Amino acid sequence: MNFLDNILFALLLGAGIGYFTMNVKKLIRNIKxxxxVDRSDNSSERWKNMMMVALGQSKMVKRPIAGFLHIVVYVGFVIINIEIIEIIIDGLFGTHRVLSFMGGLYDVLIGSFEILAFLVLVTVSIFWIRRNVVKIGRFTSTDLNGKPRNDANYILYFEIVIMSLFFTMNSADLHLQxxxxxxxxQAGSFPISQFIAPIYNGISEGTVVLIERAAWWLHIAGILVFLxxxxxxxxxxxxxxxxxxxxxxxNAKGKFNNLESVTNEVKLMMDPNADPFAAPANPDAVPAKFGASDVQDLNWVQLLNAYSCTECGRCTSSCPANLTGKKLSPRKIMMDTRDRLEEVGRNIDLNKGVFVDDGKSLLNDYITPEELWACTTCNACVEECPINISPLSIIIEMRRYLVMEQSAAPMELNNMMSNIENNGAPWQYNQMDRLNWINE
Structure with missing residues (x-):
């Protein structure tokens, strides 16, 4: 590479990393x-969770076929991209396979990259067939219509192109070596490219060099675009x-958080010596709003959940409400939350860092009460999620808003609460009659 190529590479790398950094800052801003909410407790358990679930993919393998295929792509793509270190050094300083000084270790690395790249190509092809030919149920749901369905395929195409460019680059390099x-x-071991290299026989050296250089540039450009x-x-x-x-x-699944202000009010009602007209002991504990009607009312971990959603559909495919034909889809809850959060973020960008009321909210404009009340709070979606996302926590907060701010609970729930208030039990029996079953 000449000096001009080095400058061009530096500009390409700077633009790619710069744009990525800008979006990361926007992402952090939106989550904040x-x-x-305090999630700084029990750090050892948290590190264990991250190592087992995120790095170790322990929940992915609950569905063995998809889990194994995902691990192949995950491990392959991560390890292959270690090669980016060498590409960056070569691009900035005009060297070629600068890490080849490692000798036998370099041969092992390149050989491993090739085998993994081949496995990634095979696995990604299987993923494409599962989505577009076999059409597995959780990939054909209506909540994936439009951009989400296309996005899944775009990523598969990205991976196929990047891996193909990797083999084109290596096979042309091997031929020239x-x-x-x-x-x-001579540098590297090429267990897959050695079968591709013969296609360059009979092609002029200059053309093969051009192919190798074009594949090299497109490979790194493709990685930056993917990033x-x-x-x-x-x-x-x-x-x-x-x-x-x-x-x-x-916390154990099924354990709901209590609102401090409500707990204090209940304690006040049960204390015969309390002054009902006294000011709250801690005014700051009284929230401006009970529950959540928009993304700003959710906590930052729930917003992180929304951005982290893989849209794999394991939650929805295990949801009893969804399986019985109800409108609820836990996957849609997470996708809607992310879409609304992105809309709020764009609003802030357009208004110089300040959110201007747009007359919309997560509730009703994205998620309907019908969806929220279809939930049985069974935690199947939380159990199934491969990265510990909790759609249920968002559903509960939005239900709280409906009940405590709008008094918009379903009739069955209102009846139950009235019975508890009047009879001390969920059933419509007089308190004097509650022990009549003993006589039977």
């Missing part, structure tokens, strides 16, 4: 729009799965 052309000295596409894609979970599993709720 959520309410504060064999001919002893210029700086293409920056992540922000707009469900594959943002590649990065966010780690903090998402670290900050996941460690």
């Amino acid at each position: 729009l959520g309410q504060d 064999t001919l002893g052309i210029g700086h293409y000295s 920056n596409y992540l922000y707009f894609s469900k594959h943002l979970h590649i990065l966010l799965a780690f903090p998402n599993t670290f900050y996941a709720d460690l």
